[in-house]
Amino acid sequence: MSETDPLVVFTPSGKRGRFPVGTPILTAARQLGVDLDSVCGGRGICSKCQITPSYGEFPKHGVTVADSALSEWNSVEARYDEKRGLISGRRLGCQAQVMGDVVIDVPPESQVHKQVVRKRAEARDIVMNPSVRMYYVEVEQPDMHEPSGDLERLAKALEEQWDIAGATADLGVLHGLQPILRKGEWKVTVAVQQHSEGQTPKVIQVWPGFYEGKIFGLAVDLGSTTIAAHLCDLTDGEVVASSGIMNPQIRFGEDLMSRVSYSMMNSGGAAEMTAAVREGMNALFDQISQEAEIDKTLIMDAVFVCNPVMHHLFLGIDPFELGQAPFALGTSSSLNLRARDLDLDIHPNADIYILPCIAGHVGADAAAVALSEAPDKSKDLVLVVDVGTNAEILLGNAEKVLACSSPTGPAFEGAQISSGQRAAPGAIERVEIDPTTKDVRFKVIGCDLWSDEDGFAEATEATGITGICGSGIIEMVAEMRLTGILDGPGLIGSPEQTGTSRCFLDGRTYSYMVWDGSAEGGPVITVTNRDIREIQMAKAALYSGARLLMDKFGVDEVDRVVLAGAFGAHISPKHAMVLGMIPDAPLDKVTSAGNAAGTGARIALLNTSARREIEQTVHQIHKIETAIEPRFQEHFVNASNIPNAVEPFPILKSIVDLPDVNFNTGGDTGGEGGRRRRRRG
């Protein structure tokens, strides 16, 4: 290029250079290292290299772009436009040639490392850098005088046309390679797998000619109770389907420790649970691919996050050691495994990636939360709480991150609650109790009306009012505490003590009547004092884990709180704080991150660099083992009180009045909250 050649300026990168007249824009972009996508390598087939030229005066760039700055619209572009339609003003970068000074905008969707925008304002976007990518290549035909294998000529084409050196192929690809090359008349599209920079690139799929379809990846959050998966387009990162199923291991035990016990007490029990979870996984993959109407074999990558016990059971490692101190993991590193070695029925050559575990009780799910919420990049001190059957808790900032897990049990998911249920239409999810009348009104999932509003009965006729889900029970208990129906130690008052007949003697303690649907054949929904105990223990476990990390960090307050987990998006910060689930903090500093573990899995799926990043990060996270920390027990006892027996919660108390009631009449019903249970799951 010489000084008299036309100047090409790319936006948004700002990269610029002079190129001889006739240079295709794609060529110019490649030479300058501008991120402009192409699957067909500039053959006018894939349309991935679309760009938008700008015309007129650009003082900022010091150029004036004439109407004739690019070559005329050509037949390839015309054919493409006719067939698929090209957005007005767009050109194909491989066809449009430089004729004069020009400013070229690369729209986001034409970038290889395009950004997947996350909806939450504070969340960082995901940069596309998947482990499997597609390339169109033209392969040399065999020559008897220069004998070489078809695969070797394919690898040569990848090197010459795509700069991908030393590609090998999976045995399965070799089985079909020869007929496919001939069917495509030596033009094929290949899917190349490369997990990391040093890894040998591997061809895992070959299609004859130019493959116009998509390829997919799975981000799987393997929880104790549910298995949830996002099916993502590996080209643009879009979530094309999300689905979940119950973990079939539930039949071996609701929480993790009961599954560990099952494996200890039943020879072959671990193997049985491994088979169950893998079968469940395949059922989920069937379901999600049917939902997205794709062939399962187009799923070419998968990332898994899970807690340590699920991790081991999924891999076929007996979780025995995780059931006892020192809680030694079989392996804590990230893993690249072949889908078929885990009996997973997706693309036969797909590999799967499992995020690293942080410690014996702090798993790959916590690592995924750390990847998604990035406490290690936070300027202020953030507490991230991933609420599930087991809670993963991270506390830190750019200087230091601490982590622990705490056995909350399944109460927050509506289990072990007398009227509890999973979040589904008909479940009570929002609650208000009138401080004067002590009457309750609520909303159920699937209906926007409050239960005392006109039309509620009609609107909920189809679903009925079936129970209370996790977020509903949190609001319910907090409202009971706020309205003096419940005292700090966790006793429901009598009708006399509370002034409402909704409180009634139910065995040796009192219960609170929420909804009597028996006249219509529906359930009677109450909150029993045993339900309160379950919630007390769950929230005490959660709080004391967080408090322990604060002790270790040497702080008494945190700057902000991120609630993650299955119901993280639905939780009411105020009610959570009234319960004393989380430390005292300004309400506007308590935000929800939704399923952060699943998001972390998705980030790792779409960006292999993020895998390297989290592998580094977990080494820097300091793990706290709650089981051996003497103060955990003390925190737990204090946190059994609602909100807390010793913590002052000044911010909370500045916005709500907590009635100073005590219903303990000297009987034996109180104090159970102080009993310590070790329960994981």
Place this chain on the structure above:
Amino acid sequence: MSETDPLVVFTPSGKRGRFPVGTPILTAARQLGVDLDSVCGGRGICSKCQITPSYGEFPKHGVTVADSALSEWNSVEARYDEKRGLISGRRLGCQAQVMGDVVIDVPPESQVHKQVVRKRAEARDIVMNPSVRMYYVEVEQPDMHEPSGDLERLAKALEEQWDIAGATADLGVLHGLQPILRKGEWKVTVAVQQHSEGQTPKVIQVWPGFYEGKIFGLAVDLGSTTIAAHLCDLTDGEVVASSGIMNPQIRFGEDLMSRVSYSMMNSGGAAEMTAAVREGMNALFDQISQEAEIDKTLIMDAVFVCNPVMHHLFLGIDPFELGQAPFALGTSSSLNLRARDLDLDIHPNADIYILPCIAGHVGADAAAVALSEAPDKSKDLVLVVDVGTNAEILLGNAEKVLACSSPTGPAFEGAQISSGQRAAPGAIERVEIDPTTKDVRFKVIGCDLWSDEDGFAEATEATGITGICGSGIIEMVAEMRLTGILDGPGLIGSPEQTGTSRCFLDGRTYSYMVWDGSAEGGPVITVTNRDIREIQMAKAALYSGARLLMDKFGVDEVDRVVLAGAFGAHISPKHAMVLGMIPDAPLDKVTSAGNAAGTGARIALLNTSARREIEQTVHQIHKIETAIEPRFQEHFVNASNIPNAVEPFPILKSIVDLPDVNFNTGGDTGGEGGRRRRRRG
């Protein structure tokens, strides 16, 4: 170390250095880079580090070794000596400490890279450098305060104690790792797999404590007709068992082209043949491990060599393309695959290595012959002929190597010969015909007597005289030619023409009576003119391949000839030359290499560097495709004559008289040898 420290001189390496008093010999060896083995890492368990100190004056090394040069025999050595016996004069290198100047001899068996001595004088030794090695390690116990996985602590121990960094483990190892570590009380022996320097080391087996057993590898020569395997000790390279079976694919076709046809004409035919050969392989592995009395799961590595069609059928690639020009291979590179992906029932984490193919008709077996016979390292011009159902031919020297294959057919293995049989007891393998009486005498396999010697009948009573094997038929035809029973164009003479009643009319041509066993209920063994035709075509194919390479090399003679292949060790150079199988050369320059392909497989098995070497070498071998060389046809026609219609064979003629007979009486029985058949297998 200071100038006053004792001097330690190691032989045979000559490495020397000064070490403080008290330094163990093993430590000194490691610091100097002396090749001294150890599996237990100096803990006095494995006894691999045995050395022999020398005492007295060593002017050559400039040292005098006092009797007190090493520390006294200690309790570890005494215990070992009592338990297993230490050769007199030997010490354990990890126990004996430097006390004064000393000369230490490292015996061959104590070297890591010990030499496996090959019996043939001209063959180079094999240096041990296997892909799987054993290491004893002491692993840190888990610590809740510094959580890490058991595997990660094992990897750390490998790095700290053996300098093996970044080891991972196969999923199968993870399944059993935790109980094994605890059973071994955190002391384990691991088998680590590493094919090449850059590859991540992988733990494929863990034993509790110090594992005293051996581990094994297989070198497999997968031929069209037979599958042969050597089972080798991966520590010392010793062949502990050798075994072979018929290739079960024979039922789909005797030669390769008929198998290719079978796959073309039968849907699923290729898959059927793939299953058959893999089943056969597993049967062979059962057989060989039973013979060696070892558990199959101790076979942790395997190397395969085979021709291209077998290569593809073994891998599950349809050999369709190999049946037609341009004979494109699916892949020509070497392959590292997992045994289980090929349904091979050895150690579950074993990988297998397949040598690279040279071209569409010149396979991994030819590469193995090149590795074993190393024509690329030869100063003189060597012709290497690997005789099988398909002949692999290499011609070259340190400057250049050419290769081709030639479809000899199975005649040299005794097939398609009327009285032919495979080499087995009772088969005629040596032949002499009296030039005057035209009477024949012979030896059979299993008996050292000639058939006209006393006691022959008794000695062969058990086996009988059952047929003629490959080397026998070569000698037979050559002797018939030498004694004027057979003419140059390949016609057997009449009784009148030859002067012996052993020649008799047999249909339209004459046959030669070798042995009439019918009186004892045995077979009548004759050589028919059709048998002669088969041998003519086989040897013409062989010779014309060799001659074509000579043309391409621009030479009319070679310095030496190496005969390899199943019967390479048994062939008579003189008779082979009378037949005109090989070019004219001094008889003492014609040597036998035995099963060179199998040897090449063994070299690659025992030395991973040799794998890299042959991968490089095959790129430098120039391949000649006989099918498209016009001169091949011409050479073939000339070579149909015995020994040859045009080549002078001056050296041969200086040692034997070839009767100038011609039995063609103008009939139509001659000249068939000129008909060209394309036959591979």
